[in-house]
Amino acid sequence: MANILVSKHPIVQQKISELRHSDNTARQVRELTDSIARLLMYEVTQDLRLVSTTTETSPVGQYMGQRIETKQALVPVLRSGLAMLGAASDLLHDAEIRHLGLFREESTLAPVEYYNKLPKQCNVDECIILDPMIATGGTAxxxxxxxxxxxxxxxxxxxxxxxxxxxxxxxxxxxxxxxxVGTIDEELNSKGIVVPGIGDCGDRLNNTK
Known part of the structure; x- marks a missing residue:
């Protein structure tokens, strides 16, 4: 499908393989998640709209430069999406940050919303949802x-x-x-878990069970 863009970058693929290791510490999982997110964000931001702007340079005069005009909101899905926020906000340091709290109910696999602080009116041009894992797709x-x-x-x-x-x-x-996305795994088991996947991101990132 044309609206699914899978990264072909060899560093992304290597780092995802490293992220899958079950013996990674929480620190290693956080570092790998951040690193992969930084590489993916370069692809996400390729179509941002630019406008020309004049900048005073010293001592040689003016420079006609470029400035991103697109106004973004970064939307990490709590809690694992927070691990991707640093990478995204480092690139888009003027973006708004809007958190959504969603979790998957274990018996039904249905998403449950528990946190939403969006303002009454949308004030951005685009929203970028950050979530390391998509299984059934219910939360996304x-x-x-x-x-x-x-x-x-x-x-x-x-x-x-x-x-x-x-x-x-x-x-x-x-x-x-x-x-x-970084990679697509073929299997989704009867419990709605991606196989081989990257494990429970929230637990791995926060060293919880």
Missing amino acids: EAAIQILHEWGAKAVKVVAICVSRKGIERLAAKYPSVRFF
């Missing part, structure tokens, strides 16, 4: 729907590891949303 779908109802005209989703079933369902349902 809820985040997209919340942002669309808020009034976001453009939405991008950045994920490190996704299931084919989950990402293709999302891409078909939301053809205007662009999905930037």
Whole structure:
């Protein structure tokens, strides 16, 4: 599908392989997640709109430069999306940061919203959802729907590891949303877990069980 963009960068693929290691410490998981997110964000930001701006330089005069005009909101999905926020905000240091709290109910696998501090009116040109893992796609779908109802005209989703079933369902349902992913895993088991996947991101990042 045209709105699914899978990174072909060899460093991304190597780092995802390293992230899969079950014996990684929480610190290693955080560092790898951050590093992968930084590489993915370069692809996410390639289409940002630029405007010309005049800058005074010293001592030789003026310079006609470029400034990003697109106004973004970074939307990490709590809690694992926070691990990607540093990388995204380092590139887009003027972006707003808007958190969404969503978790997957264990028995039904349905997303449950527990935190939402979006302002009453949408005031950005595009929203970038940050979530390391997409399994069934329920949580990402809820985040997209919340942002669309808020009034976001453009939405991008950045994920490190996704299931084919989950990402293709999302891409078909939301053809205007662009999905930037590190890798697609083929299997989604009966418990809604991606196989081989990258484990429970929230627990691995925070050293919890």
